[in-house]
Structure formats: C-alpha cells, structure tokens
Amino acid sequence: MISLAGRDIMHAWGKFVFTGVGLGLLIGVTLSMAGIYRGMVDDGKALLDNSGADLWVVQKDTLGPYAEPSSIYDDGWRGIRSMPGVARTANVTYLTMQVRHGERDVRTMVTGVTAGGPGTPGWPPYLVAGRQITRSHYEAVADIASGFKLGDCLQIRRNSYTVVGLTRRMVSSGGDPIIFIPLKDAQEAQFLKDNDAIRQQRRRTASNPAFNRPQVPGLLDAVIASQSTNSYINAVLVQIEAGRDADEVAESIRRWKRLTVYTRSQMEEILIGKLIATSSKQIAMFLVILSIVSAAIVAFIIYTLTLGKIREIAVLKLIGTKNRTIVGLIMQQAIALGAIGFVVGKITATLLMAPIFPKYVLLEPLDSVRGFVAVLMICVLSSIIAIHAALKVDPAEAIGG
Amino acid sequence: MSSKGIHIEGLRKRYGSGDTAVDALKKVDMLVAPGEVVGLIGPSGSGKSSLLKCLGAVIEPTAGRMTIGDEVIYSNAWKVRDLRALRRDKIGFIFQAPYLIPFLDVTDNVALLPMLAGKPNADSRKQAVKLLQSLDVDHRAKAMPSQLSGGEQQRVAIARGLVNRPPVILADEPTAPLDSERALAVIRILNDMARKFETAIIVVTHDEKIIPTFKRIYHIRDGVTYEEAGEGRGFE
Ligand SMILES: Nc1ncnc2c1ncn2[C@@H]1O[C@H](COP(=O)(O)OP(=O)(O)O)[C@@H](O)[C@H]1O
Numbered sequence: 001m002i003s004l005a006g007r008d009i010m011h012a013w014g015k016f017v018f019t020g021v022g023l024g025l026l027i028g029v030t031l032s033m034a035g036i037y038r039g040m041v042d043d044g045k046a047l048l049d050n051s052g053a054d055l056w057v058v059q060k061d062t063l064g065p066y067a068e069p070s071s072i073y074d075d076g077w078r079g080i081r082s083m084p085g086v087a088r089t090a091n092v093t094y095l096t097m098q099v100r101h102g103e104r105d106v107r108t109m110v111t112g113v114t115a116g117g118p119g120t121p122g123w124p125p126y127l128v129a130g131r132q133i134t135r136s137h138y139e140a141v142a143d144i145a146s147g148f149k150l151g152d153c154l155q156i157r158r159n160s161y162t163v164v165g166l167t168r169r170m171v172s173s174g175g176d177p178i179i180f181i182p183l184k185d186a187q188e189a190q191f192l193k194d195n196d197a198i199r200q201q202r203r204r205t206a207s208n209p210a211f212n213r214p215q216v217p218g219l220l221d222a223v224i225a226s227q228s229t230n231s232y233i234n235a236v237l238v239q240i241e242a243g244r245d246a247d248e249v250a251e252s253i254r255r256w257k258r259l260t261v262y263t264r265s266q267m268e269e270i271l272i273g274k275l276i277a278t279s280s281k282q283i284a285m286f287l288v289i290l291s292i293v294s295a296a297i298v299a300f301i302i303y304t305l306t307l308g309k310i311r312e313i314a315v316l317k318l319i320g321t322k323n324r325t326i327v328g329l330i331m332q333q334a335i336a337l338g339a340i341g342f343v344v345g346k347i348t349a350t351l352l353m354a355p356i357f358p359k360y361v362l363l364e365p366l367d368s369v370r371g372f373v374a375v376l377m378i379c380v381l382s383s384i385i386a387i388h389a390a391l392k393v394d395p396a397e398a399i400g401g
Numbered sequence: 402m403s404s405k406g407i408h409i410e411g412l413r414k415r416y417g418s419g420d421t422a423v424d425a426l427k428k429v430d431m432l433v434a435p436g437e438v439v440g441l442i443g444p445s446g447s448g449k450s451s452l453l454k455c456l457g458a459v460i461e462p463t464a465g466r467m468t469i470g471d472e473v474i475y476s477n478a479w480k481v482r483d484l485r486a487l488r489r490d491k492i493g494f495i496f497q498a499p500y501l502i503p504f505l506d507v508t509d510n511v512a513l514l515p516m517l518a519g520k521p522n523a524d525s526r527k528q529a530v531k532l533l534q535s536l537d538v539d540h541r542a543k544a545m546p547s548q549l550s551g552g553e554q555q556r557v558a559i560a561r562g563l564v565n566r567p568p569v570i571l572a573d574e575p576t577a578p579l580d581s582e583r584a585l586a587v588i589r590i591l592n593d594m595a596r597k598f599e600t601a602i603i604v605v606t607h608d609e610k611i612i613p614t615f616k617r618i619y620h621i622r623d624g625v626t627y628e629e630a631g632e633g634r635g636f637e
C-alpha cells in the first residue's frame with residue numbers, strides 16, 4: 001500500500017509548506033515564551049547561586065533584598081558572625097539603576113560588596129577577564145552583558161568607576177546585568193543626595209541651636225558628617241559552616257537578632273513564587289492562547305483540505321477503502337503539518353528568537369520534547385473535526401443522484 | 402443463460418416510511434451475462450441511480466434478490482458481511498466524470514485497488530500498466546490526472562473499474578461529457594473489456610449516440626424494468 005497522505009502532501013506541497021511555516025512561526029513564539037520563563041527562573045537561580053550565600057539576613061518582616069526593599073544597620077554582621085554555625089558574613093547592597101556608559105544608559109543592578117578576598121559572599125565567583133576589586137573605591141567588576149569592557153569608565157551618580165574585571169551570567173532576577181562596586185561607594189550611591197539638598201541640610205543643621213553650640217567645638221561638624229554617611233545595607237549574606245543545617249542556623253539568627261532570615265530554598269520560593277509570579281502567569285496565558293490559535297489554524301487547514309477532497313473520499317470509500325485508511329490519510333497530514341511547524345518553530349526559536357531577544361531565553365531540550373508532543377497532540381485533536389466530516393461522507397455520493 | 406454474471410430478481414427500494422415513503426424501485430429484474438454490455442435507460446426520476454446504488458452495495462434494497470456469479474449477495478437482506486470488500490473485489494465503478502484521485506499518478510490511480518486488496522505495490526502497478534496498455538493510455542502512466550485529456554481520463558477511470566477483474570461493472574453515464582467519436586470509442590472499449598475479462602457491464606445512459614450500440618436494453622420507468630432487444634450488434 002502506498003501512503004495516500006504522503007502523496008497528497010507531495011501533490012499540494014506548496015500549501016503544506018506555506019501553512020507549516022506559518023504554524024512554525026507560532027510554535028517558535030510559543031517555544032520562545034517557554035524559554036523566556038525558563039530564562040527568568042534561571043536568572044533567579046543564578047542570582048542566588050552567584051551570591052555565594054546560604055542565608056540572607058534582611059530587615060524584619062520584609063521579603064528583601066530582591067523582592068522588597070530591606071534596610072538594616074551595617075554593623076549587624078559582627079553579631080551574626082559570632083552565632084554558632086556561621087562561617088562567614090558579608091554586607092551587601094543592591095540597587096537597580098541606569099548606569100551611564102559614554103552616550104548611552106545601561107540598566108543594571110549595582111551591587112555593593114564588602115572588601116575581602118574571592119569567596120566572600122556577594123563577590124562574583126569567577127571572572128572572564130581582568131581582576132577582582134582590590135581598592136575600596138571607584139573600581140567595578142561588570143557583567144559582560146552590560147556591554148562594558150575592561151578599562152571602561154562608568155558613571156554611577158556623581159562618581160566614575162573603572163572596570164577592572166568582567167564576569168558572566170551575573171544578572172538580577174529581572175535579567176539586568178550586575179555591576180559590582182565597593183560597598184562604601186554603593187552605600188553612598190544608594191542614599192546620595194544632590195548638592196542642593198546637602199547644602200540645605202547643612203544650613204538647617206547649622207541653624208539648629210541644639211547642634212550648633214559654640215561651647216562644644218566640633219559638634220556641628222560631627223553631626224554633619226554623620227548625616228552625610230549612610231550606614232545602612234540591604235542584607236547580610238551568610239555562609240554557614242559545612243555540615244550545619246541551614247534551617248537551624250537561620251532559626252537561631254531569627255531568635256536572637258530580631259531580623260528576618262531566609263534560607264536558599266525560601267529565597268528561591270520568593271523569587272520564583274512571588275517576584276516573577278506575574279510574569280510567569282502572563283507567559284502561561286500566552287502559551288494557552290498560542291496553543292489555541294495553533295490548534296485553530298491546524299483544524300481549519302486540515303478541515304479545508306479535507307472538504308476539498310470530499311468527492312475523492314467518496315470515491316475512495318466506494319471502491320472499498322477502509323475508514324481506517326481515510327482516518328490515517330487525514331491524521332497523517334495533520335501530523336505532517338505539525339512536524340513541519342515544529343521544525344520551523346524550533347529553528348525560529350533557536351536561531352532567531354533566542355539570540356535577538358532582549359531577555360535570556362533558555363531553551364530546555366525537555367521543553368522541546370514536551371512542545372513536540374503537545375504540537376502532535378494538538379494536531380491530532382484538531383484533525384478530529386475533519387475526520388468526522390470525512391467519515392460522514394456517503395460512498396453513494398460518488399454515484400450521485 | 403448461465404448463473405454467472407449478475408442476476409437481479411424482484412428488487413425493491415423504498416425511501417422513508419409512512420405517508421412520505423417513496424417507492425423508487427418497485428420491480429427490477431435484470432440478468433446480465435459475463436461478457437455482455439447492456440444499456441439501462443429511463444427518464445429522470447425513474448430509479449436509475451437508486452438501482453446503481455443498490456447494485457453498488459452503498460444503499461440497502463428493501464426486498465428482492467441479487468446474485469453475482471454464484472454468490473447471493475442480497476436476499477431480502479445483505480448476505481455478505483463485508484460490503485466494502487464486496488465493492489472492492491466484485492464491482493467496478495465507472496462514473497460520469499472520471500473522479501480520478503488527483504494526487505496519485507495514472508498508474509497508482511489504477512493500482513490503488515489491488516493495493517487496497519492487499520496486493521504488493523509492484524505487482525499492483527504491473528497489473529495496472531498492463532491494463533493501461535490494453536486501453537492505449539500506457540504512455541501517460543506517469544502523468545498526473547490533471548495533465549490528461551478528458552478521453553484519456555475516462556480510459557484511466559475504465560482501467561480502474563476493471564483492474565480487480567470484477568465480475569460486474571456499473572457505468573453511470575460514462576460517455577456524457579464526451580463527443581460522439583470518443584463516446585463510441587469508450588463503448589467499444591467496454592465491449593472489448595467485457596469480452597476479454599468475462600465481465601457483466603451495465604451502462605446507465607441517456608446518450609442517444611450510444612443507445613444504438615446495445616444488443617440488449619433495460620428500460621426503467623417508475624421503478625419497474627422492461628427488457629427490450631436493442632438494435633445494436635455490438636462490436637464483434
Ligand atoms: N434518498 C432519497 N430519499 C427519498 N427519495 C429519493 C431518494 N433518492 C431518490 N429518491 C426518489 O426516488 C425516485 C428515483 O430517483 P433516482 O433513483 O435518483 O432516479 P434517476 O436516477 O433515474 O433520476 C425519485 O422519485 C426520487 O425523488
């Protein structure tokens with residue numbers, strides 16, 4: 001027996017390829033949407049992995065530092081480090097902002113890291129070029145996705161920084177590249193007021209008789225100095241000693257420090273379950289809509305192709321073709337259409353969408369397999385209407401009235 | 402007359418029931434021997450299509466008896482289980498329009514029937530090409546139906562009707578779209594084939610051009626058949 005479906009496809013290959021490509025573009029968008037979701041999850045996990053922390057200590061009752069603002073005093077880390085089970089602690093600040101690079105702006109997450117050596121929590125775990133920050137001011141390590149190169153000068157607020165190192169896959173949960181700068185600079189950048197505001201505050205402080213006391217020299221200067229330094233950070237990153245249970249250590253910090261502490265799995269839950277929850281719902285909606293549109297297209301095309309063959313189907317039935325063969329003819333065409341669409345879609349997603357999409361698109365092989373199965377299922381289901389129409393055809397129609 | 406060929410006795414077909422019932426076939430009696438080509442002529446609404454559909458086993462008669470060869474296929478009820486296989490193996494169809502499958506080439510249009518019956522592709526094609534040769538269209542064996550002329554298409558359709566060597570061929574106005582010369586050519590081919598393959602052929606027609614060629618004609622009027630000797634001497 002020959003493949004009727006195959007022959008029909010070869011005969012009308014233009015129609016098939018054309019619709020297959022159209023369907024493929026839709027499938028490409030669908031696969032990319034799934035890839036964007038995976039990318040967002042992966043960005044979140046990369047952020048947590050790269051922070052090198054086992055615990056995040058944040059302001060009480062906040063979901064900080066990534067999902068909500070959190071600010072705690074920058075001297076709390078000492079107390080935390082002395083707790084049992086804690087190996088290392090480090091202050092950290094996060095500030096999402098536009099960083100000027102020559103003429104243009106780059107959206108980045110500026111991360112302030114404490115002085116220390118590699119392996120300090122918060123530090124970029126590896127570099128692709130250059131070196132880590134060694135001075136306590138005006139040096140930066142940038143993710144290459146930001147577009148900065150070694151030796152570039154970047155501007156954060158009023159200060160400029162030299163890029164001394166480059167790293168990779170260091171992104172915020174929103175996918176923005178991270179720029180690491182010394183903690184002191186970052187604290188300043190986070191709370192820096194403009195010159196007018198500073199001047200105004202000085203004037204007001206000076207006019208306050210409580211601070212401006214001639215009999216206490218130096219008091220006014222000390223007050224002004226304390227006003228212009230910022231001693232807040234967003235979180236303390238904690239590494240625990242090997243073999244210690246993260247939940248236990250977290251619990252003891254919570255109990256003694258009146259701070260909120262998150263473990264790695266709780267943090268992941270916050271990032272994926274809360275921070276990107278709206279985006280993932282949107283993506284899920286799009287996936288559903290795209291699946292329905294694809295199904296409608298396949299159903300429509302297969303139905304139209306079948307209606308165009310009603311007379312041939314009547315003749316085939318009259319000369320003794322089994323229903324099974326006719327169902328096969330239609331279903332194989334639907335599957336062929338889906339297969340063409342999937343191949344085109346996979347190529348579109350891999351070669352076209354993923355590289356040019358502004359967000360990280362992570363195409364997981366397992367998603368492709370799921371996508372392929374889903375496409376085939378959609379095609380088979382969509383061909384049901386056409387199959388129903390074909391089975392209803394009366395072989396007597398071939399004989400006519 | 403031998404019991405081979407097709408034998409129809411007292412065939413009746415009623416559509417619907419009660420007040421709206423239509424008796425399309427009231428009393429049909431026909432006997433067509435192997436190798437014989439008979440005409441079936443009747444005005445519009447006389448029951449020709451209903452008869453073809455009953456013979457073609459696509460609608461069920463209401464009563465009567467039909468025999469093909471030695472096999473009783475209908476006797477007040479279907480006597481064969483697989484009507485599909487009956488149509489495939491015992492009955493060839495030739496329609497007014499060729500109704501070729503547009504996505505199969507000429508050879509496969511013909512070879513499809515033996516393939517459907519489970520014959521290997523190569524054998525089926527060999528059989529098809531041989532038949533196309535005897536119908537003088539083997540030079541178009543690799544062409545698609547849309548590339549053929551009307552006459553060529555009709556000859557391919559005849560080949561398809563014949564390829565499984567059915568004992569009976571039902572032809573429904575096979576010459577209607579053809580000019581007189583081509584119409585006569587088709588009838589000549591049907592006569593040749595009937596003799597060659599021992600096939601009983603029933604040709605439903607209005608076509609004045611071909612009526613004179615039949616040796617025997619059945620007239621049908623209001624669902625009743627009347628036999629009449631034709632003026633034709635066939636094509637001996
Ligand atoms: N499916 C049907 N249901 C009811 N009546 C029908 C049906 N098909 C045909 N008839 C009636 O049966 C009669 C014979 O029709 P038909 O067999 O088509 O004759 P012909 O082919 O000679 O024109 C007509 O009166 C027609 O109206």
Ligand SMILES: [Mg+2]
Pocket residue numbers: 400401446449450451
């Ligand atoms: Mg009719």
